[in-house]
Amino acid sequence: MLIRKNYNKIGSSEITDESIYYQRRDLMKLAASAVALAGTPLFAALSYERERSNRGLELTSYDQITTYNNFYEFSTDKADPAKLAKHFKFKPWTLNIGGEVQKKMTLDIDGLLKLIPSQERIYRFRCVEGWSMVVPWVGIPLASVLKHAGLTSKSKFVEFKTLFDPKQFPEQGESFGNISFPYREGLRIDEAMNPLTLLAVGLYGKELLPQNGAPIRLVVPWKYGFKSIKSIVSINLRERQPHSTWNDMAPHEYGFFANVNPMVDHPRWSQARERPLGKFFKQETLMFNGYEKEVAHMYKNIDLRKFF
């Protein structure tokens, strides 16, 4: 697929506060009880990269991005997915687009990329646990895909599901002490159609590795990372708000919107700051993760404390 070189390298060791992640894992046990670039080819995206870099976005290293992963189908330990996903089979892969659309579609990844050329997007990524990274994704705007399927007056939400395959995902075979699978996520239709919302198929110019959600995953850069669902097999348009995994599990802790907001703390920790992977010092978290200009208009009339 796409090959690129000369990305800046950050070699330093990564230091991240693990306590929050352990808390989140414990919660799971408890629960067991715009930049619009639409349609532009890669070269246009590269100037976007330069523009972003000039504003001080420093890429997180490929090594960090691919070895520190939240992917609970494999494990709750962030170092495990990279090891356990080595033999994950994602070719062939079938992506279904259905529900309230004009025409249902079944596509493989090559077919999708023939329909819509991929492009590069450098985005900040902020996990609800308080760590962050900057990733040069390769992907296609979700809006372009949805336009192909055709929206109707009933297309009010988008529902996403991860592959269910306990033979490939060890934790999906565990009936006790885990979240309910398949992992699900959802967006309101205006969020899904926002030019920033990406279906990623690669990063650093290479195909996605399984631990990052191969062959196709969502990236919604102004929302907490758990919205960015991995290894998607179905996208269904819905009239009503769909279920989403973390919101179902602990609705008072993980909202459906999950917009990054330094002013609204998680009930058990502050969201004011974050630690970039590979860095020692924390930095301030930005409203909508730095994408306020592109997305704030969608939430003008809602109370962000209530709809967190």
Ligand SMILES: Nc1nc2c(c(=O)[nH]1)N[C@H]1C(S)=C(S)[C@@H](COP(=O)(O)O)O[C@H]1N2
């Ligand atoms: N299917 C699935 N998607 C998922 C997750 C998961 O456990 N399963 N974890 C989410 C969380 S909490 C985060 S922070 C990101 C992590 O993406 P990364 O491993 O590429 O950094 O994936 C999100 N998507």
Ligand SMILES: [Mo]
């Ligand atoms: Mo996360």
